[in-house]
Amino acid sequence: MTDTLDPLSRRKVVWLTLSMTASVGLPPTLVGTGDLFQLLRDGRPRTRGELSSLSSLARSTITARVDALLSCGLLEPVGEAASTGGRPPTRFALNRHGRVVLAIDLGASHATVAVSDLSGAVLVQRTIDCDIADGPVVVLDCVAEIGRALLAEIDRSRADVAGVGIGVPGPVEHATGRPANPPIMPGWHDVDIPARLNQHFDGPVLVDNDVNLMALGEFVTSWQSSQHLLLVKVATGIGAGIVSDGRLLRGALGSAGDLGHVQVAGAPADVVCRCGNIGCLEAVAAGPAIAAKLRRGGLDVEGSQGIVDAVAAGEIAALQAVREAGRDLGTVLATCVNLLNPSVIVIGGKLSEAGEYLLAGVREVVYQRSLPLATHDLRIVSTSAGTQGGIIGASAMVIDAVLAPGAVDEFVAQRTA
Template sequence: MAMTVPAALPPTLAGTGELFQLLRDGTPRTRAELAQLSSLARSTVTARVDALLASGLLAPVGEAASTGGRPPTRFALNRDNRVVLAIDLGASHASVAVTDLSGRVLDEKTVDSDIADGPERVLDRVATIGRKLLTAIERPLSDVAGVGIGVPGPVEHATGRPANPPIMPGWHDFDIPAHLGKTFVGPVLVDNDVNLMALGEYATSWQAAPHLLLVKVATGIGAGIVSDGRLMRGALGSAGDLGHVQVAGAREDVVCRCGNTGCLEAVAAGPAIAAKLRERGLDVEGSQDIVDAVVAGEIAALQAVREAGRDLGTVLATCVNLLNPSVIVIGGKLSEAGEYLLAGVREVVYQRSLPLATHDLRIVSTSAASRGGILGASAMVVDAVLAPRAVDEYVARQTAAQTA
């Protein structure tokens, strides 16, 4: 369906948002270069560039080499035009950051926060932190282009409402966008935390590898899928629920929190590994204790983590044959166990997957680490507010305000 242009936008500027996409990458370009790339008339490009400059989305960034006469001016995305509030909620923490329009973090804060406190208390908590961060960097609420938030459970992305999240009591069908919208202007976009980790990894480290699979291994196990540079959420937003795939050969008496038996999460996530290590006499409770035991060189921990990697590799081998990713990124707290987890994954994936699917496949640890969810939340909002139609609407509002 064709997008309609806001009535307030003059016809000559109707494609301003499309032209702006050529400057999203931050590379400075002249009007002549934009005319060549867009195949538009120089006069049309000039009018649209002028509108983008007036709106604040573009800024001059110096001059190109002269070919005779006055040197032409180059323009680039003005990343300081507005800011994004990015929020990453975990089972026991909340991270809040303010970023610019390029995803650069301007300020951030992480606090202990129990997701079981319920939506209103948790969201009010992060909203308060967000306002304090904005005050600290001297940006008003009106500068917020949008809010991105990741939650540790399934989300119906179109509505921003959690859908029967197992570790989020009281959150089912809660209208997160409406609640945060009481405080912040701009769109409020919500997604599963692992999806945003995948988007954060892609946006910051892997744009040359547009087919990416991010696997989070911590208290639970989940995956985010990026295909052709876009998140794959599935029909209702539950794509990537890797933790509840049955592991071949798993004991049938191992019951998962979902009610089924033999799930990957029940045999290879943090609590499962910790339980095995307690049976072997080690005093471990959670994922951090497991990582500490691995770092300390505890043989039982090394063996258990590598075995968990093999179980994970068994499921990922099927994913590789089905999705053919160019890179698998292992994140989450247990990724801090380093090569022991990765070695188990690689051992099985390269053995069980088709040779063509693994020809150029890389299996690596996360580069974004604990910031992945924040960076992904920011990228999700930036993609929305700098999309062609959104830019057209923003330029229209700015034009109307300047002529009023």
């Protein structure tokens, strides 16, 4: 059963919980229904006897709590264990199909909507062209309509939605789900995104910066063994998501990781960024800046995809421009490496599809200018989650929230009242 589950169901936080409880057990006073449920989130089937050993709870208490989780649809029976005499005991595991999660990834010019199960496996997905500058009413109503269509496609209803996760291309006050002066999202400042989406879907609506969710998606799919990760998205803009000690760092107002507006040493004095400052990393190394530079040199290139295509075609000017952008990015990341000491830097976004040319420029400067101790075990790699990172991260964010001990206790109480 474990091998059939999506890797997201075996996130490191669950592994750590299991390893601790398996070695020392949990005091009965600390194990409620939600706490007991955490022992089954890894997808490994367990019997009531095994749960009793792990939690130190009496078999009668285990039976009552397992029955409550079964009646709420959070657990399901998955066969029987070998008998040691008498009737074989039943095993139970997470019912990953019991409820679904709606995951939304908004970019500057696109929107991806997906429905996943409780293990994080994507069941159905759709991507459309969508201009974030059209404003929150148009964009949110559009993705809500797509979400309803996707639910209908897999015969699920609004009541089946455990929660909604959405990433937006700008800083977000995570606690309230409201964007905070996002530069490329006119009309979105302080908009109550959760309230708007709760008109269409039940469950909590969690909002975060799109790069944060890309970092979370990358972490849970490929880098569970690395507690310190820096994900850098290089596309129309440049931003970073920071994972430290296995947790996202968002900052006081959600603007942590805004690398795009760090000044690049030696940048031309006439390079004005859309934020109004001069010499920002985004103004010299993001997709539009590279494309403009190539056009000035006579190469007809539009946007990040055009740059990737030119690199794939072997255009020398494009290869040189992308590598130079990597060096500019590396200049800023060298400081980040000294400050944050990540174990891995993941380069994502459309320009990461340019292959090793961007990475080579980044590595060239980072390994040269960062402290030797900070780069001793540092890996600088391209994204493995690719364009799915934001969707995977949005789904993981919601799953960890709705399957947390307190949330499970509340859900069980509501269903059994």
